Amino acid sequence: MDDDETAEQWALVNTPLGEEWSGRTRYAAAMFFYKRGEMSAETLEVYRTCSRLDAEDPLSIIRDHGVGKDWLARMAGKTRP
Incomplete structure (x- = not known):
């Protein structure tokens, strides 16, 4: 995948x-990372569940589960693309 595409996602x-529409936007981008093998199915499921809830923080749910x-480490800035 192109670095520009990764940066956009x-x-x-x-x-x-x-x-x-932020929940749906985050979910679509999460699918990109899932398809690349950079996100687990369980994590993607949280984004899917939150996709219609624009104010819901998927990261807090991921943490709670x-x-x-x-x-989470990547989102904290430890291993960004």
Whole structure:
């Protein structure tokens, strides 16, 4: 995959909470990372569940469920693309 595409998807998965359609935007970008093998199915499922809830923070749910530790580390800036 192209670095520009990865950077764009990274920005989309980090769309601020509460913006209209932001949940769906984050989910679509999460699917990009899942298809590349960079996100677990359990983590993607949280994004899917939150896709219609623009103000819901998928990262807090991921943390609460104890899944996606690699993804949480990446989102914390430890292993960004």
